[in-house]
Amino acid sequence: MKQGTRTIVGLGVASVFALTVGMSSVWANEPGYGKEGYGSGGHGSMGGHGKGMMHNSTGQLIRHLLKNEKDIGLTAEQVTKLKEMQLNLDKTRIKTEADIQVAERELRSLTEDEKSDLGAIEAKLKQSSDLQVGLRMTSIKSRRDVYALLTPEQRAKEKTEHDKVMQQHKDAGKGYNPHGGPMKGNPHNKGGMLYNLRLQQA
Secondary structure, three states: OHHHHHHHHHHHHHHHHHHHHHHHHHHOOOOOOOOOOOOOOOOOOOOOOOOHHHHHOHHHHHHHHHHOHHHHOOOHHHHHHHHHHHHHHHHHHHHHHHHHHHHHHHHHHHHHOOOOOHHHHHHHHHHHHHHHHHHHHHHHHHHHHHHHHOOHHHHHHHHHHHHHHHHHHHHHHOOEOOOOOEOOOOHHHOOOHHHHHHHHHO
């Protein structure tokens, strides 16, 4: 009986861990925007982005827009609105991540006690999962709100600026020097690993 209980608890903890990893990939890079733009080191504290939608972090998108506001042609009203959205997004992220950490700590306490009620463990698992799903949905909704704020022309310019930065990272990873000749001591090209990691975080 005890063996069965341990198995259920173990599976529950593994599920929460998997969800936490998935949640962290969405919100990596949220605390700050690297000086080099997309893919720069020093982003966030929760790990790197995965591929696909992960490099399209909403917070990163907002920072990219604000950094290139003149090139994209943002109005003063749009800049103010984006800063407000950025603040609200950060506040939600910080609070929800704290709630998730508390739930995870409480879950660990429950799973360490073999006499804990399985119903209580299941409820705590669901609480943590619901918080993470809510956080990801907030990111998705906010991203749509950001794009709804832009005109079609501004969206096209944003894409152009983003593509430029991504191309710079690709060139740096290949050791390409726009002034001619290979780039020496290029940290992006150390076995290709650092470059690939940064590109995934872009």
